[in-house]
Amino acid sequence: MGHRAKGELRTRSGCRKCRERRVKCPEQRPICGHCKRLGFTCRYEIKLNWQDVVLFEGHDGISQEPQLPEDLLVSIQSWMFLNTVQADFNLDGVKTDIEDSDHPSRQAIDFDLDYQSDALTPYPQYLSPFRLGEAEGYLWSYFDQFMTPQIVIDPGFNPYRHIVLKLASCFREGPLFQCVLAAAANQLHSTGRPEYKSIMWLHRAKALRLLRAQIAQLASPEMEETGCRASKDQVIASTIMLTFFEISKDCSDSWTVHSDFARSFLSSRLRDVGGMSAEQEALLYFAVTYFVSHDILAATGGTLVEAAEMVSEMCKSTNNSTILGITGCTKDLLILISEITQLSLLVGQSGKKQLPPAVQQRRDNVERHLHQLRQDIPGEFGSFKSEFAMVAEVKRLTTILYLYSRIDGAGPHEPHIIRITSQILSILPKISLRTHTGLWPLFIVAVLGVRPECDEDRKFLLSRITELYETRQLANVNKARLIVEDVWKLRDLRPEDSQGWSILQGRRHGAISLA
Incomplete structure (x- = not known):
């Protein structure tokens, strides 16, 4: 190894991961170039060493080695987040002389948890320090930093980060926290990390x-009202994340079990809107949107019957x-997509x-409403307004295609x-x-709109579906793609028997989430 040149100082301002790997850190904030490219959690902080703790004990009381992935065993001591300032625990709201923007530990904080509250919410108004093991911290950060930005169109409106993660952080002993870690482990496993299978x-x-x-x-009569509200929110958010997990993992029919439960649970919860805090109402609207959109769009795929009346009302x-x-x-x-599906059932019965x-x-x-429909995009979507407008318009046109194909x-x-x-x-x-x-x-135009002789259109659609899959390896x-390829083969072999939407009926692939 060569000697360090005279006058050359070893920098300690790089991120923790680059220093562990003994490489020069480019020091971009909040995520350096190396960590962004390799998918590491990037932290600019001093690492404190804590006393080792026993993670697993056998029945005989003898410590056993944890069976965890190698990258999670780098530092398996228990550690505590110290990235807080006095203002985080200031119950009187009195400002301290430390400004958040200038405090180095605030720059290193992992979670964006600006938490507002009111008298109705059961959630704590101020955060307290909480402990995460190295494995849990890695999965949490992965979901927060690498998954949530790819789930929404507008990063400024991200209910997974601003609602789900906040609720999970307030109730670490609840099911939602485990759901978040399971979703992150599943994503890592699906991207070629087999060591995360057991963790998932x-x-x-x-x-x-x-x-x-x-x-x-x-169901317990002894449960207090405040705890009841918190439990209901945990149930709602956990059901969202379990459905998210099942769809991402293999999109088997098991996701519909969670969806069926959520539909009935949310219907009763909607009656309590008047007594909810703003946070609880935001969670409820997010959950209703999530499950309604999955139900309505899945019913267009040929293998799932929508609970039409309940879904439309929700x-x-x-x-x-x-x-x-x-x-x-x-x-x-x-609602118009749902109406088309309901009409198709009446057509089949006649x-x-x-x-x-x-x-x-x-x-x-x-048909008249579809041609006259104006989907005005509010200015609150800012720089993403034009993209929202294009997505809304292509979905309106796709709905017209669905109408002509399924009803006519x-x-x-x-x-x-x-x-x-x-x-x-x-x-x-x-x-x-x-x-x-x-x-x-992409799915509807591929199976109902593209003609067999249009090879260029088929190539384009297949490449778009493949590119979409490669963003997060989503099973749905x-x-x-498998259903699209099957439909194309059938159209090529028997074009006279494959007109309209009926080509999708009875597909062997089971219920598919298209939301």
Whole structure:
């Protein structure tokens, strides 16, 4: 090893991970270039050494080595977050002489937990220091820093970070905290880290056990009202994250079990809106939007029957800006998609080629509303307003395509289907693939709009679906691709038997999430 040149000083201002790896840190804030590229948690802080603690004990009381991934065993001592200042615990709201922006430990804090509260909320108004093991801290930071930005269109409106993580941090002994860690471990496992498989199942099992206990507590007559509200919020947020986990992992039909439970639980919770705090109301609207959008869009995929009446009523009750921020379209459009699905069931029951007059009138009303629908994007979405506008418009056009295909039985060679497909394909390249909001248009136009002879359009759609999958390796995106490929093969082999939406009926892949 060469000697250090005269006058050269060894810098200690780099991030902790670069210093551990003994490489020169580029020192960008808040995440340096090395950590961003390699997916490490980047912290600019002094690492304190603490006394070792025993993590596992056998039945005979003898300590055992933890079976954890190698990268999580770098420093397995228990450690405490010290990145706080007096203001975090100042119950009187008195400002101290330390400004947050100038305090070095505030720059190093892992969690953005500016927490507002009022008299109705059961959550603590001020944070207290809490302990995380190295393994838990890694998973939490991974979900916060690398997963949440890729789930939403507008980073400024991120309910996973601003609602779910805040609630999880306040109740670390609850199921939601375990759900977050399970989701992070699953993501790491799906991106080629097999050592996280056991960690993933461990946290999922803990989450399910704690969630069952939380639901059982709600039935207890001795439970106080404040604790009851907190438990209900834990149940709602945990069900969101368990559904998130199942869809991300393999998108098997198990996610619909959580969705069915959430639908009935949220319906009763909506009756309590008048007595909720702003935080609880925000969580409720987020949850309703999440499950309503999954139910409505999954029913367009051919294997899931939507609980139409309940879903429509829940959709009408929620906040339009929340729906727009999460789904990229207005609640009016979601209700119209649901109406098309309901009409298709009536068409199937009639068994006639010509629609009954009442059904025909409803169908014509839907078509008229779709052509006249204006999805105005509020100025609050700022620089993302134009992207929201494109996502909303492509979803409106996709809904028209869905109407003609499902109710009218129109196939890809119909002139109006060709025209709408061309319009959708002209907008899709302009929409980024940062989030999964574009999956439904890609899926519907691929299976219902593209003609077999249009190889270039097929290549484009397949490449977009593949690129979307590569952003986070979501299992539902991979399942969507498999269904698209099956539909294309069937159209190529038997074009006369594969007109309209009926080509999707009875697919062997099971229920698919397209939200």
